Structure formats: C-alpha cells, structure tokens
Amino acid sequence: xxxxxxxxxxxxxxxxxxxxxxxxxxxxxxxxxxxxxxxxxxxxxxxxxxxxxxxxxxxxxxxxxxxxxxxxxxxxxxxxxxxxxxxxxxxxxxxxxxxxxxxxxxxxxxxxxxxxxxxxxxxxxxxxxxxxxxxxxxxxxxxxxxxxxxxxxxxxxxxxxxxxxxxxxxxxxxxxxxxxxxxxxxxxxxxxxxxxxxxxxxxxxxxxxxxxxxxxxxxxxxxxxxxxxxxxxxxxxxxxxxxxxxxxxxxxxxxxxxxxxxxxxxxxxxxxxxxxxxxxxxxxxxxxxxxxxxxxxxxxxxxxxxxxxxxxxxxxxxxxxxxxxxxxxxxxxxxxxxxxxxxxxxxxxxxxxxxxxxxxxxxxxxxxxxxxxxxxxxxxxxxxxxxxxxxxxxxxxxxxxxxxxxxxxxxxxxxxxxxxxxxxxxxxxxxxxxxxxxxxxxxxxxxxxxxxxxxxxxxxxxxxxxxxxxxxxxxxxxxxxxxxxxxxxxxxxxxxxxxxxxxxxxxxxxxxxxxxxxxxxxxxxxxxxxxxxxxxxxxxxxxxxxxxxxxxxxxxxxxxxxxxxxxxxxxxxx
Amino acid sequence: xxxxxxxxxxxxxxxxxxxxxxxxxxxxxxxxxxxxxxxxxxxxxxxxxxxxxxxxxxxxxxxxxxxxxxxxxxxxxxxxxxxxxxxxxxxxxxxxxxxxxxxxxxxxxxxxxxxxxxxxxxxxxxxxxxxxxxxxxxxxxxxxxxxxxxxxxxxxxxxxxxxxxxxxxxxxxxxxxxxxxxxxxxxxxxxxxxxxxxxxxxxxxxxxxxxxxxxxxxxxxxxxxxxxxxxxxxxxxxxxxxxxxxxxxxxxxxxxxxxxxxxxxxxxxxxxxxxxxxxxxxxxxxxxxxxxxxxxxxxxxxxxxxxxxxxxxxxxxxxxxxxxxxxxxxxxxxxxxxxxxxxxxxxxxxxxxxxxxxxxxxxxxxxxxx
Numbered sequence: 001x002x003x004x005x006x007x008x009x010x011x012x013x014x015x016x017x018x019x020x021x022x023x024x025x026x027x028x029x030x031x032x033x034x035x036x037x038x039x040x041x042x043x044x045x046x047x048x049x050x051x052x053x054x055x056x057x058x059x060x061x062x063x064x065x066x067x068x069x070x071x072x073x074x075x076x077x078x079x080x081x082x083x084x085x086x087x088x089x090x091x092x093x094x095x096x097x098x099x100x101x102x103x104x105x106x107x108x109x110x111x112x113x114x115x116x117x118x119x120x121x122x123x124x125x126x127x128x129x130x131x132x133x134x135x136x137x138x139x140x141x142x143x144x145x146x147x148x149x150x151x152x153x154x155x156x157x158x159x160x161x162x163x164x165x166x167x168x169x170x171x172x173x174x175x176x177x178x179x180x181x182x183x184x185x186x187x188x189x190x191x192x193x194x195x196x197x198x199x200x201x202x203x204x205x206x207x208x209x210x211x212x213x214x215x216x217x218x219x220x221x222x223x224x225x226x227x228x229x230x231x232x233x234x235x236x237x238x239x240x241x242x243x244x245x246x247x248x249x250x251x252x253x254x255x256x257x258x259x260x261x262x263x264x265x266x267x268x269x270x271x272x273x274x275x276x277x278x279x280x281x282x283x284x285x286x287x288x289x290x291x292x293x294x295x296x297x298x299x300x301x302x303x304x305x306x307x308x309x310x311x312x313x314x315x316x317x318x319x320x321x322x323x324x325x326x327x328x329x330x331x332x333x334x335x336x337x338x339x340x341x342x343x344x345x346x347x348x349x350x351x352x353x354x355x356x357x358x359x360x361x362x363x364x365x366x367x368x369x370x371x372x373x374x375x376x377x378x379x380x381x382x383x384x385x386x387x388x389x390x391x392x393x394x395x396x397x398x399x400x401x402x403x404x405x406x407x408x409x410x411x412x413x414x415x416x417x418x419x420x421x422x423x424x425x426x427x428x429x430x431x432x433x434x435x436x437x438x439x440x441x442x443x444x445x446x447x448x449x450x451x452x453x454x455x456x457x458x459x460x461x462x463x464x465x466x467x468x469x470x471x472x473x474x475x476x477x478x479x480x481x482x483x484x485x486x487x488x489x490x491x492x493x494x495x496x497x498x499x500x501x502x503x504x505x506x507x508x509x510x511x512x513x514x515x516x517x518x519x520x521x522x523x524x525x526x527x528x529x530x531x532x533x534x535x536x537x538x539x540x541x542x543x544x545x546x547x548x549x550x551x552x553x554x555x556x557x558x559x560x561x562x563x564x565x566x567x568x569x570x571x572x573x574x
Numbered sequence: 575x576x577x578x579x580x581x582x583x584x585x586x587x588x589x590x591x592x593x594x595x596x597x598x599x600x601x602x603x604x605x606x607x608x609x610x611x612x613x614x615x616x617x618x619x620x621x622x623x624x625x626x627x628x629x630x631x632x633x634x635x636x637x638x639x640x641x642x643x644x645x646x647x648x649x650x651x652x653x654x655x656x657x658x659x660x661x662x663x664x665x666x667x668x669x670x671x672x673x674x675x676x677x678x679x680x681x682x683x684x685x686x687x688x689x690x691x692x693x694x695x696x697x698x699x700x701x702x703x704x705x706x707x708x709x710x711x712x713x714x715x716x717x718x719x720x721x722x723x724x725x726x727x728x729x730x731x732x733x734x735x736x737x738x739x740x741x742x743x744x745x746x747x748x749x750x751x752x753x754x755x756x757x758x759x760x761x762x763x764x765x766x767x768x769x770x771x772x773x774x775x776x777x778x779x780x781x782x783x784x785x786x787x788x789x790x791x792x793x794x795x796x797x798x799x800x801x802x803x804x805x806x807x808x809x810x811x812x813x814x815x816x817x818x819x820x821x822x823x824x825x826x827x828x829x830x831x832x833x834x835x836x837x838x839x840x841x842x843x844x845x846x847x848x849x850x851x852x853x854x855x856x857x858x859x860x861x862x863x864x865x866x867x868x869x870x871x872x873x874x875x876x877x878x879x880x881x882x883x884x885x886x887x888x889x890x891x892x893x894x895x896x897x898x899x900x901x902x903x904x905x906x907x908x909x910x911x912x913x914x915x916x917x918x919x920x921x922x923x924x925x926x927x928x929x930x931x932x933x934x935x936x937x938x939x940x941x942x943x944x
Contacts, residue, residue, distance in 0.1 A: 010758065
C-alpha cells in the first residue's frame with residue numbers, strides 16, 4: 001500500500017513522546033521521593049504559624065507581701081509587612097489611630113524587616129484605649145496585629161534596684177550558657193540581683209497557639225494550643241518601706257547601707273547608691289538613660305553593699321577590743337595615756353585628738369587610736385588576723401545574691417608570700433583598721449550582728465519564699481566568746497552613740513542605738529565614712545551599717561543613720 | 575506494541591481514559607474549593623461539571639457521525655475561527671494582560687482553543703491530499719515549498735492573530751503541531767531542522783516582541799528565586815505542592831497549598847500541582863499513565879487507519895495532547911517557562927474541555943471506522 005511508505009515516521013514520534021514522559025516521571029521522582037520530606041516541611045511552614053503567648057514572669061514581694069516587682073500588660077502594635085504593603089490606605093489609617101507620622105511607621109518596618117511573614121512591632125506600650133480601638137477596626141486594617149505583652153512593672157520605681165536586678169534581652173554570653181535550657185535569641189532574662197540569681201524560678205515559659213493560615217496569613221483553623229507556664233513568685237525579707245527611707249536619705253550620694261535582723265540574718269534593707277530604674281532596660285525609648293548608666297563613672301549598676309571593697313577604718317577597733325579581752329592581754333580597766341601620738345619604731349603614729357588617760361570603754365567611745373596601737377602591738381598581727389577571720393571578714397558572707405566579694409585582711413603570711421617584711425608599724429595600722437583591711441558594708445553589718453547576738457555567726461539572706469516553698473536557713477553556729485567580753489565591748493559601742501563625748505553622739509534621744517564610727521583615709525580623695533552598729537542596744541533586733549564613699553569624716557554617716565532611724569521610728573518600723 | 579491492551583478494552587480505551595481523567599478533574603476542583611462553597615452554581619466545580627456533561631454529548635456525537643463528513647465543513651469552520659479570532663482582538667475581554675475571551679452568556683468563549691482543532695483539520699486535509707498527489711506523480715517526498723511554505727501560509731492568519739493576543743503558549747503549541755505533522759507527512763528532516771534553526775536564530779529578535787510579563791516568566795524560569803514573591807512565586811509554590819505530596823499524597827481534600835490559596839491558578843494551569851499534592855507520586859504516575867493511553871492510542875489509531883486524513887488527524891491530536899501534557903506538567907515542575915498551556919481535560923476551562931472532547935470523539939470515530 002502506498003500509505004505505508006508515506007507515514008513511516010510515527011515510531012520516532014512515539015520514542016520522543018516516551019522520552020518526554022520519562023523526563024516528567026524522573027522529575028516527579030526527584031521532587032516527591034528524593035526531596036519529598038523537605039517540600040513537606042516547607043508546605044507546613046507555609047501554612048502553619050505559631051502565635052506566641054508570653055508567660056508571666058514571677059513577681060517579687062517584700063516581707064509584708066507588698067509587691068515590689070509586678071507585671072503589667074502592655075499592648076504592642078505589629079504589622080505583617082507582606083499584607084501591610086499591599087494596602088496603602090492602611091498605613092495612613094494606622095498612623096491616625098496611633099497619632100504618629102506615617103514616616104515613623106515605615107521607618108520601623110524598614111529597620112526591623114526580616115521576612116514578609118514575620119510581624120514587625122511599630123508601636124510599643126500603646127495605651128489600652130488605642131489598642132482596643134485598633135482591635136475593633138481590625139477588618140479595616142489588614143495586616144495589623146495587636147499583641148499583648150506582659151511587662152515588668154516597678155511600683156516603687158528605682159527602689160532596691162541592685163537587689164532586684166533588671167530584665168533585658170538575652171546577650172550572647174548568656175545565650176551560650178542558657179541555650180540548653182531552652183532559651184532563644186530575643187528572650188527576656190534577668191540581669192543582676194534576684195532577677196539573675198533566681199532566673200530559673202522567676203522565668204516564664206512561653207506557650208503558643210498553632211494555627212493554619214492561608215496565603216494572606218488569615219487564620220483558617222486552630223491546630224493546637226500550649227498554655228504558657230508562669231514564673232514562680234518570690235518573697236524576700238526586705239521591708240520596702242525601710243528600703244525607701246534609706247534610699248531617700250542617701251539623696252543620690254555614693255554609698256551603701258545594710259540593715260539585717262540580728263537573730264535570723266534576714267536582710268531588711270540593702271541599699272546601694274546611686275541606683276537606677278530597672279524598667280529602662282526593656283524600653284527602647286530610654287536607650288539614652290541606659291547608656292548613661294552603663295557609662296557613668298559612679299558605676300550605678302554595682303551593688304556597693306556586697307561588691308564594693310573599702311578600708312573599714314575604726315569600725316575594726318571593735319574586733320581588736322574583743323581580741324585583746326579574749327586573749328587576756330588586758331582587762332577592761334587597763335589604761336593607756338593618749339598624748340595625741342605614739343612612736344612605733346622610728347615612725348610617729350597619730351591620734352585624731354589628744355585623749356589623755358583612757359580605759360577600753362572610753363577608748364572605744366572616743367575612738368582613740370593610741371589605745372588601739374597599744375592593743376595591736378600587744379596582740380601581734382597573727383591574733384588580729386585570726387579575730388578578723390573569726391568575725392567573717394575576708395570571705396563572702398554567703399548571702400543569696402550574685403557577685404559578692406570576699407574582702408581582704410592582711411596577714412604576716414601573705415605579706416611574706418609577696419617577699420615583703422611585716423613591721424610593727426603595720427601592726428599599729430592594722431589595729432585601727434587602716435591599710436589593707438578591706439571589707440564590704442554587708443560584712444561590716446554582719447560583724448555588728450555577731451556582736452549584738454552574743455556571738456551568733458549569722459548568714460544573711462534575702463529570699464524567704466519561692467512560690468509556696470518557705471526557705472528556712474540553717475541554725476547559725478555560735479562563736480565561743482566570753483559574755484563579759486561582749487558586755488564590755490557593747491558598753492563601749494553604746495557610749496559611742498550615747499555618751500557625752502561619744503564620736504557618734506548627735507542627740508539620739510530614746511533610739512537606743514549602739515555602734516562604731518569609722519573614717520577611712522583614702523589617698524588623694526575625701527575619706528570614706530562608716531557607721532556600723534545595732535539597735536536597740538538592750539535587746540538587739542537590727543544590725544546595721546551605713547557607708548558613704550568619699551564624703552569626708554564619719555559624722556556624715558552618723559547623721560544619715562540618725563535621719564533614717566528617726567524616720568523609721570516615726571513610721572513605727574523599729 | 576500493537577497488543578498492549580486487550581482487544582475489548584482497546585476499543586474503548588480512549589473513552590475510559592477520558593472518563594477517568596475528567597472525574598479526577600472534578601474531584602480536584604471540588605477539593606480546591608472544598609473549604610468554600612462547592613455547590614454554588616458559580617463555582618468552578620459546578621461549571622466544570624456542566625462542561626463535562628456537555629463534553630460527553632459532543633464526544634458521543636462526534637464518535638458516531640462518519641468523520642469524512644467533516645471534510646465538507648473544514649474550510650467554513652476555518653473561516654469562522656479566523657473571524658472569531660479577529661473579533662476577540664477588537665472586542666474581546668482582556669484578562670491578565672491578554673485578550674483571549676469572548677463573553678457569551680456566562681461562558682467566556684476562547685476562540686484560540688478552537689483554532690487548534692481548526693488548524694489540525696486544515697493541515698490534515700492539506701497533507702493528506704498533497705502527500706497522495708506526490709506519490710502519484712512519483713516525486714518521492716514533498717518539496718520545501720509544498721511541505722513547509724504553502725501549509726505555513728495557510729495557517730499564518732490564525733497563527734498571527736493568536737500571537738497578537740498574545741497567547742504565547744498556544745502559538746508555540748501550534749508551531750510544534752505544524753512541524754510534527756509535516757514530519758509525519760514525510761517532509762524531509764532537513765527542512766524541519768532548518769525551520770527550527772531559523773526559529774532559534776530569530777529568538778533574540780522575538781524577545782523584543784514579548785510583553786513584559788512574558789519576559790518576566792522566562793527570566794523567572796531561568797531563576798525562580800530571582801523574584802520569590804512576584805513572578806517566581808507560582809513556580810516555587812507549585813514545586814512545594816508537588817514535592818510535599820511525597821509517595822502517597824496528603825489525601826483528597828487534605829492539600830494545603832491549593833485550599834489555602836498558596837498556589838495561584840490552582841484550578842487552571844497549575845491543577846497538576848494540587849493533584850500531585852493530594853495523590854502523591856503514585857497518583858501522578860496514574861494520571862500520566864492515563865495521558866499515555868490517550869496519546870499512544872491516538873498514535874496507534876493513526877498508524878492503523880486506512881484513510882490518510884484520518885491518519886493525520888489522529889496523529890495531530892495525539893501530538894497536541896502530548897505537547898500540552900508535557901509543557902503543562904514540566905512548567906509546574908519548573909523545567910519549562912510558565913506559558914499558559916492548560917492540562918487537557920484536567921484544567922478548569924470550558925473551551926478547552928469541549929475541544930478536547932471533540933477531538934478525542936473524532937479520534938474514537940477514526941478508530942471505529944479505520
């Protein structure tokens with residue numbers, strides 16, 4: 001047949017068609033079987049979104065269950081760039097509702113753009129009324145989201161800022177440390193103080209709703225919900241009222257103050273001045289304030305009460321007196337004559353005044369240096385070191401807060417390790433707390449606590465309750481001290497404040513305070529002032545330490561303490 | 575090769591394949607609009623159902639009437655098509671930057687779909703006569719003039735009108751059909767290669783004639799990630815849809831790419847994406863198999879037919895289906911540019927549906943009558 005010669009080529013076309021089919025099947029095999037799981041993941045990512053629900057961080061309450069760190073709901077307005085961009089009218093409508101210029105919104109979008117599906121915050125801390133208004137009009141504002149974000153709220157503003165610490169976005173150092181605990185970039189974590197120390201308890205674990213969305217991000221159905229876990233509330237031993245009284249009295253001066261319960265070691269107030277406002281660290285509007293704090297030469301972020309090291313000055317004389325009595329070097333009646341100076345070796349050591357004949361109680365009352373040079377020389381440096389360590393100096397008190405330092409007490413041994421000789425002059429200086437004797441205000445307060453409680457080696461603490469779990473500190477050990485010794489020293493401390501000639505007598509009325517002043521010489525700067533003690537002296541309840549950095553003689557500190565205790569008495573807090 | 579299907583099934587193979595494909599199409603359209611209102615009379619599902627019923631009527635009519643009777647109406651039909659194509663350019667409804675439709679009642683009539691069948695008819699008629707004449711005159715094969723130039727001049731007018739719309743996909747499809755039929759008719763291979771070489775040489779020049787959206791599509795084909803939210807979006811979403819089906823698919827009504835509108839055009843040109851998402855690799859193989867039946871049955875019918883016109887027509891239809899299936903699926907897989915070629919009998923669209931039913935009805939007729 002002629003036709004068979006004509007239409008011969010169909011076989012080739014079949015082969016070609018077959019090849020095309022094989023190409024398609026090969027490609028399908030590649031996409032659906034080799035790459036299938038990847039594309040399956042991508043398709044889920046396409047349409048499944050997680051709406052985070054922030055959990056609420058634990059609150060912090062004081063000893064009377066007064067809220068000192070609370071959480072407030074804050075409203076943030078975010079936009080989905082993908083949808084937002086398609087509707088020019090939305091921008092102007094939103095700008096009117098937020099009463100900001102449109103340029104500010106577009107700038108925020110440009111700055112924080114990650115992907116067109118990731119919401120961008122354009123307004124933070126929007127007031128409730130505006131947030132509700134936007135929520136009500138959400139159908140006219142496609143791509144605009146009102147987010148509810150719990151935020152730290154500080155009812156007492158900057159009170160106890162060092163003790164509390166602050167919260168802020170996690171930094172790279174912390175994220176490497178905390179990654180294994182489920183922390184993510186942009187999480188809010190505690191920095192410093194209790195916020196950092198108790199991060200594990202205070203932390204809230206965010207939950208979320210898993211939703212299926214369509215190509216424009218509209219919710220189609222809810223796939224799952226995980227409830228956020230709230231943080232545990234923390235109760236502290238602090239009395240926020242007393243804390244505030246002290247902070248007000250400092251009036252911005254540099255220094256620190258500690259008040260603790262003598263019997264238990266409960267910290268009633270822990271002040272470091274200057275302070276800061278912890279809420280500023282999560283508020284981008286206060287970036288300038290924050291950078292000011294970080295750069296300030298006064299280092300306001302440092303907790304001076306437990307991280308600051310200062311020469312303690314004459315406060316140390318209380319320990320020297322105890323050591324001399326305990327070592328039976330003197331009796332309380334032992335008298336030395338103070339001509340205003342004492343020659344030790346070839347060098348003349350001065351007293352701050354000329355006291356004449358003094359016994360121990362009088363020497364403490366007048367803070368006579370000459371008397372204590374004699375005691376120091378009698379005791380020798382090793383006994384001084386021994387007693388300083390016995391009263392908890394040169395090691396951390398073990399308070400439940402971070403960044404406590406140990407302080408420093410000189411010793412003959414450590415001097416020898418540096419290949420330097422110890423002279424009698426060093427012993428004399430040691431006896432009046434000068435030279436290398438470095439303590440923290442917290443250690444000074446604890447030292448007074450030990451004296452006031454008859455030798456109870458108390459460990460100060462701040463946290464008394466986490467959620468419903470009471471924290472009971474272990475029973476304190478007793479130092480073996482002769483009650484007569486303490487009686488004598490306490491008598492001296494009482495006279496410091498109450499005797500006619502006492503160094504701290506500025507008319508205390510019936511406050512019944514006992515204490516010891518201290519003025520520590522600082523090279524080229526004004527000296528540090530100390531006033532540490534306890535009250536009431538007949539039945540001690542509080543041990544305290546007031547410290548002013550570079551503000552001259554101790555009398556400033558005594559006035560500060562007087563001001564505080566008067567105010568406390570007025571408000572019935574003693 | 576000849577006996578890959580048992581005799582009794584082979585007689586009805588095309589009808590069975592058409593029925594299954596159209597059913598799958600309806601299932602997919604139902605699934606695509608499933609979260610919305612499937613039985614709304616304006617929904618794509620409902621409309622396609624109407625077209626499928628009409629299509630079956632057309633299929634049955636054309637598989638019964640003797641196909642040689644068509645010869646009498648080829649040229650009048652051809653003229654009507656040219657008139658309609660001209661009309662569409664003047665008064666047609668513009669959509670997506672192209673004028674392809676004439677609105678009749680609630681039906682958007684698309685003359686370029688009918689132009690495909692008109693051109694296949696005309697070329698079948700031309701080549702069947704010329705080829706026989708050549709043999710009679712004992713010349714051997716068709717000359718360049720008679721094999722390529724004359725038939726091209728015959729189809730130039732509708733071809734030009736389609737390019738003008740512009741409907742790049744259909745124009746390309748027609749060009750391939752023309753060359754394929756010339757090849758089948760015995761035109762020398764070097765003539766066909768010459769046309770292909772000239773065509774590729776002219777392509778830089780043709781680039782300037784393309785509309786911006788067409789240029790975009792080609793650039794995006796070369797690199798889909800160049801514009802992931804613009805023109806490349808469709809290809810990326812289509813790949814995600816197909817890939818995420820894995821072996822067994824997500825199941826009917828459970829696809830997310832189409833139902834949640836991530837994949838645009840998922841009921842028309844990209845219907846294979848949602849089909850593949852819901853039925854997986856196995857479902858896709860099954861659908862390709864059904865197209866294989868249609869295409870290779872058409873070729874087998876062409877081969878065994880005694881009538882030259884019937885031979886050429888069946889071959890032309892097989893070729894048309896093969897090219898459409900390949901271009902459509904390869905574009906959803908990102909291995910060819912996005913040109914508006916529907917997937918025969920699957921994609922939503924009345925004109926396309928009717929034309930495919932009509933063509934396959936005639937092929938079935940050729941099968942029956944030999």
